[in-house]
Amino acid sequence: MSLSRDEVEKIAHLARLAVRPEDLEGYARELSGILAFVEQMDAADTEGVTPMAHPVEASQRLRPDEPDEPDRRDRFQAIAPSVEAGLYLVPRVIE
Amino acid sequence: MQWETVIGLEIHAQLATRSKIFSGASTAYGAAPNTQACAVDLGLPGVLPVLNEGAVRMAVKLGLAIGADIAPRSVFARKNYFYPDLPKGYQISQYELPVVSHGRLEIELEDGQGKTVGITRAHLEEDAGKSLHEDFHGMTGIDLNRAGTPLLEIVSEPDLRSAREAVAYMKKLHSLVRYLGICDGNMQEGSFRCDANVSVRPRGSDTFGTRTEIKNLNSFRFVERAIDYEVERQIDVLEGGGTVVQETRLFDPDQGETRPMRSKEEANDYRYFPDPDLLPLDLDAAFIEKVRATLPELPDEKKQRFMEQYGLSAYDAGVLTASREMADYFEAVAEACQGPAKTAANWVMGELSAALNKDGLDIGDSPVTAEALGGLLRRIHDNTISGKIAKDVFEAMWAGEGDADTVIEAKGLKQITDTGAIEQVIDEVMRDHPQQLEQYRSGKDKLFGFFVGQVMKRTGGKANPAQVNELLKGKL
Known part of the structure; x- marks a missing residue:
């Protein structure tokens, strides 16, 4: 299989x-x-081989359903380019 | 030409976990923006997702309740797209191997007929954050509190044939997730939302027409209106010689129409692949059986029991079991009233539901508790008051004037059961209406009702109706 110039352009865009x-x-x-x-x-x-979902032969560990993350908004937002009223600001995404 | 509508629904139910699906951030609704978005939810470099056991249990619970297969091994995949409220650039979802597949749900149609709707699959995934497009100096504000909230996406087969069937299915599923306690079902807060795939085809055809997808329907009424509009639109296009374009549309409730969504370019090229950060989810029989043991009585089972145990009609039992809260309330009234369950059913579906509707309250917020309503019905059964007076007492109880006995006492509404007193009133009525008396005695039986009415009027409705009837018959 070989990729065309157009396909590369599309992949780059995606x-x-x-x-x-x-x-x-x-x-x-x-x-x-x-x-x-x-x-x-x-x-x-x-033929007859189960597709491998992960190279490690192990299964997913589960975490108990308990909230344990403190609010660290101030630290996260200190490195954000633009914030206001607790929101991250980004270039407008709808016209 | 005769057209047939074909509908399949994708329903997103936010799971009622306390923490997120892949992180320990809280899922509580309404917190200040971004105070519940941790490093994992923000997609910061170097973080790893760890799956929430509570979310898995809830997915399995739904699977068991709809008679589905629970996958012994399911896999998480990345669904890739760019949008600012999805910081990682991909949503963790399940693609080829979902945790739940091949389920079914029984729905009841308006004509009372049952119908089985197939459920293709239900898979676990994470919700995205919220974009706020109000004016932030021409910027978009992003709140990531919702990012990582667990969702169960429940996909139906294209088995639904009208907007009403779609709504019946959605209501049934809404009731079920709330019975199971896996989703609060709050549609205004977006906890339970729906995408509808709609197409039409000539009646009798066995191939599907081109479908459109209507996104983000967040009320039963919108689902019905959006589908009805879309079906009409597609038929108009086809009958006008055109072809339906496969696209995503949005419903505008103000205009009552669906419109094509502004296309996110290449939106459908999600390039799914297994997420290397997560190992396959293996569920053994012991885990599944432990979840099965936590299943409550399901709506259909409860309905059947209500019909057998309380002698209710299928209709009454269906209304009373539509929500777990309503069913529990009814059962508490039926027990407290110490009389026929049918009276309890009538009151819960009648007076109580009307009063709740009027004040826009949920049954859990009723100012009249089940025990208090039971106490009122007890006074009907023991002939302290008539059914008619009971409605006045109920109104007073609703207004916070105390329990039934307090209101009856304070307002002097106790029924007159003293034969002598009733006879005295009857004598007065007969004396004051000699003409009617004569007519009655000469064969005009219909006037009996007139005399009952007069007696009730003079006693302020408090005379025991059965006694009045009996005594009147003798006297006249």
């Missing part, structure tokens, strides 16, 4: 990455190379 147009070809080639490398696994017969 990941909100700014890619210079002149770099698109190069990324397409490199990413296609990675896909081709991984594609070798298609040769393995996986």
Whole structure:
């Protein structure tokens, strides 16, 4: 499987990455190379094999339902670019 | 052409845990902005989610109540999209292996017919924060208190065939989650909200039409109105020779219409993959059985019992078991009144419900307790007052004038059961209405009611009706 220039552009957009147009070809080639490398696994017969959800053979530990986090808003907001009335301010997201 | 409507609902129920699904921050509603958003909820670097056992129990509880399969192993996945109220850039959800699948819910249609609605799956996920678009100097304000609140997304099969069926299903599920104590069901606060997938197809067709998704419906009435509008719209499009576009729409209650949502670009390319921060959730039989032991009597079981134990009709039993609070209230009244349960049922569904509605109160906030109402009904059964007078007493109790006995005493409403006193009134009535008496005696039976009325009037409604009838018959 190889990726086209357009597909790389779309993936970059989904990941909100700014890619210079002149770099698109190069990324397409490199990413296609990675896909081709991984594609070798298609040769393995996986009939009847349960897909692995996690490489570690263990199961999820559960936490008792008890609130134990103090309010540390002031510390978190000290490093935020913009806050007001306890809210984080971000560039307007709807027109 | 005859069209058939096809609807499937996705319902998000906020689980009533005390802490968040993956962090120890509190989930209490209404706190000051961002005071309940910890490092995990904020998606700060280096933090790890740890799953809340309470949320898992609640999901399993719902699964058991709808006869579903509980997955021995389920997996959390990342659903990727960018929005400022989702700080990590992904929502932790479940995709291929949800914790609950293949359930069903019985609903009752208006004609009294039952219908089974399939539930495809119910999966655990985290809620996002809230964006406030009011004017912060052209900026958007973000409150992350809600971020990480556990949600159970309950997805139905496309089994619903009208807006009313959709509402019946939603109400049934709403009642169920509250019975189970896994969600407070508060729709105004967004604890129970619904997305509706709607399509139409020619009647008799077995393929689905193109569907649209109506997002964020937060009342039963909006669900009904939005679906009705959307069905009409789609039929108009198709009959006009057009095609329905698969899209997400929002319902505008003021205009009573649905409109396409401004498209978040590529919104549907979520690129799900298993979350490497979380291990698979393994649930063994012992865990599931422990949860099963905590299941309360479910609405359908309670309804059946009410019919058998109290001799109520299916309709009455259905109304009284619609919420656990109402059912508990009724049972307390039925016990306290020491008389026929049917009277208790009538009062709870009649006077009490009307008074609650009028004052906009929930049954838990009723100024007249179940024990107090039972005390009032006891005075009907033992003939201290008539059913009619009881309504006046109830009003006084509602207004805070004390319990039934206090009101009856203070207002002198005790029923007149003294035969001599009633006879005396009857004699007066007969004396004052010789003409009617003559007519009655010459065969005009209908006038009997006139005499009963006169006697009741003169006693201020306090004469025992049965005694009045009997004594009148003899005297006339």
